[in-house]
Amino acid sequence: MSESKYREWILDTIDSLRSRKARPDLERICRMVRRRHGSEPDRTCAELEKLIQEQTVLKVNYKGSISYRNAAKVQRRSRKKDDVTLTTAARRSAVEEASHSDLSNGDSAFGPVDQDEEDLEADTSLAMDTDSNADEEGADESRDGQDRPSPGRTYKDAAVHCASVRAVSAPCSPSGTRPGPGPASGLDCASFQKAGERPSSLPPSSPRALTHNDWAYHSAVCPAERQHPGMQRDKAAAMKPVIHSATTSPCALKNNVKKEDEGKAVDSGLSSDQLVPDYAAGLDETRNVSDGRPQALSLPSDNCTLKNKIDIPSITAAEDSLLNGGKGDEVFVKKETMSQNLMQWTVADVASYFSAAGFPDQAVAFRTQEIDGKSLLLMQRSDVLTGLSIRLGPALKIYERHVKVLQRTHFLEYEDL
DNA sequence: AGCTGCGCACCTA
DNA sequence: TAGGTGCGCAGCT
Numbered sequence: 001m002s003e004s005k006y007r008e009w010i011l012d013t014i015d016s017l018r019s020r021k022a023r024p025d026l027e028r029i030c031r032m033v034r035r036r037h038g039s040e041p042d043r044t045c046a047e048l049e050k051l052i053q054e055q056t057v058l059k060v061n062y063k064g065s066i067s068y069r070n071a072a073k074v075q076r077r078s079r080k081k082d083d084v085t086l087t088t089a090a091r092r093s094a095v096e097e098a099s100h101s102d103l104s105n106g107d108s109a110f111g112p113v114d115q116d117e118e119d120l121e122a123d124t125s126l127a128m129d130t131d132s133n134a135d136e137e138g139a140d141e142s143r144d145g146q147d148r149p150s151p152g153r154t155y156k157d158a159a160v161h162c163a164s165v166r167a168v169s170a171p172c173s174p175s176g177t178r179p180g181p182g183p184a185s186g187l188d189c190a191s192f193q194k195a196g197e198r199p200s201s202l203p204p205s206s207p208r209a210l211t212h213n214d215w216a217y218h219s220a221v222c223p224a225e226r227q228h229p230g231m232q233r234d235k236a237a238a239m240k241p242v243i244h245s246a247t248t249s250p251c252a253l254k255n256n257v258k259k260e261d262e263g264k265a266v267d268s269g270l271s272s273d274q275l276v277p278d279y280a281a282g283l284d285e286t287r288n289v290s291d292g293r294p295q296a297l298s299l300p301s302d303n304c305t306l307k308n309k310i311d312i313p314s315i316t317a318a319e320d321s322l323l324n325g326g327k328g329d330e331v332f333v334k335k336e337t338m339s340q341n342l343m344q345w346t347v348a349d350v351a352s353y354f355s356a357a358g359f360p361d362q363a364v365a366f367r368t369q370e371i372d373g374k375s376l377l378l379m380q381r382s383d384v385l386t387g388l389s390i391r392l393g394p395a396l397k398i399y400e401r402h403v404k405v406l407q408r409t410h411f412l413e414y415e416d417l
Numbered sequence: 418a419g420c421t422g423c424g425c426a427c428c429t430a
Numbered sequence: 431t432a433g434g435t436g437c438g439c440a441g442c443t
Contacts, residue, residue: 020421023436062435
C-alpha cells in the first residue's frame with residue numbers, strides 16, 4: 001500500500017529528475033518527494049532502500065557520485081550481451097521466475113544482477129568498496145525505527161544518514177580511485193544477487209545496462225564491508241580465500257571450485273562492467289562461513305529427510321561451480337541428493353534447517369506459516385521479507401543465503417536432470 | 418531560494 | 431553514430 005505509493009513516487013521522481021537532466025541522487029529524490037508528497041526524507045530513504053533491494057531501483061555510481069535508476073527503464077538498454085548471458089540465465093529462469101514474478105510487479109527491475117556478477121563474484125570483491133554499507137545500516141535503522149525523530153534533518157542529513165554511501169564510495173570515485181584498473185574493475189561486488197534474480201526474459205539491467213561508470217549497488221544487504229572503503233579491498237582479498245576454503249573444504253568440490261574461481265577471474269574481465277551490486281551479502285556469508293556457522297550446517301532433526309545430507313557450503317559451492325560452468329560430477333551428485341530431499345522436507349525439517357542455520361527465531365515463523373520443502377521452493381523474496389513477519393535483516397539473509405540458494409540449486413538440478 | 422529546462426560534453430555500444 | 435547521462439547555467443516562480 002504505502003509501499004507501492006512510495007514506489008510510484010520514487011520512480012516518478014527519478015524519472016522526473018532524469019527528464020530534466022538532473023542527477024537522480026538521494027538528496028534530490030528526497031527533496032522532490034518531500035516537496036511533492038510531503039514525505040520525510042528518512043522515510044523516502046528507507047523506501048528507496050527497499051526498492052533497491054527489490055531492484056526496482058538501481059543504485060549506481062556514475063561518474064563518481066551515486067545515482068539511482070529506474071530499473072525498468074535502465075534495462076531496456078542493453079540486450080545484446082544479455083543474450084549471451086542467457087545461457088546461464090536460462091538455467092536459472094525457473095528459479096528466477098519463482099523468485100521474481102511478483103516482486104517487481106512487472107517493473108522487472110532486475111538490474112544489477114547478472115551472471116556477470118557471478119563470474120566476478122569472487123574477485124569483484126576487490127573493487128567493491130564503493131558500497132553503501134553504512135547505507136544499509138542507516139536504512140535499516142530507519143526502517144526499524146522509522147519514527148525516529150528527524151527534527152530539522154535536512155536532505156543532506158538524510159542523505160548522509162541513509163547513504164553514507166557517498167562517503168564510502170568516494171574512494172572509488174571518478175577521480176580515478178575506482179578500485180581496480182579500468183572498467184574491468186568496475187564490476188566488482190557483484191555477486192550479491194548474482195544468480196536467480198532475473199528472469200531470463202528480462203535482460204534487464206544487466207550490468208551492461210548501466211554503462212559508463214555505473215556501479216549498481218544492491219544496497220540492501222551487506223553492511224560491514226562497505227563501511228570501510230579503505231579496508232575493503234584488503235578485507236575482501238583476505239576473505240576470498242576464506243570463502244573458498246571454507247566453502248569447499250567440506251566436500252569434494254574443492255578442486256572443481258577452485259578451478260572455477262580461476263576461471264571466474266578471467267571471465268570477470270569480460271563483464272567487467274560497471275554494475276556493482278552489493279555483493280556484501282556474499283562477504284557476509286563468507287564471514288559466517290569462516291565462523292563456521294551455516295556452512296557445516298548439519299541438519300538438526302534426526303528424523304528429518306534432510307538429515308546429514310545437506311550442508312550449506314556444499315550447496316553453495318556446487319552452485320557456484322554449476323553456474324560458472326563447472327561440471328564436476330560430484331557437484332551434481334550432491335545437488336541431486338539435496339534437492340530431492342528438499343521436495344520432501346516437512347515443516348519441521350524446514351524449521352530445523354533454519355534453526356540450525358542460525359535463525360532459530362525465524363525458524364518459528366517458518367513453522368508457524370507451515371512452510372515445508374515445497375512451499376520453500378515457491379517462496380519469493382517478498383514472501384520471506386514480508387510474509388513471515390520476521391525482521392528485515394534476518395529475512396534478507398535467510399532469503400539470499402538460504403532460500404534462494406536452495407531454490408536455485410533445486411531448479412538448476414532439475415534442469416540438468 | 419528553489420525548481421525547471423536544456424545546451425553541451427562525455428561515454429559506451 | 432546513436433543514445434544515455436548529468437554538469438552548469440539561465441529563466442521562472
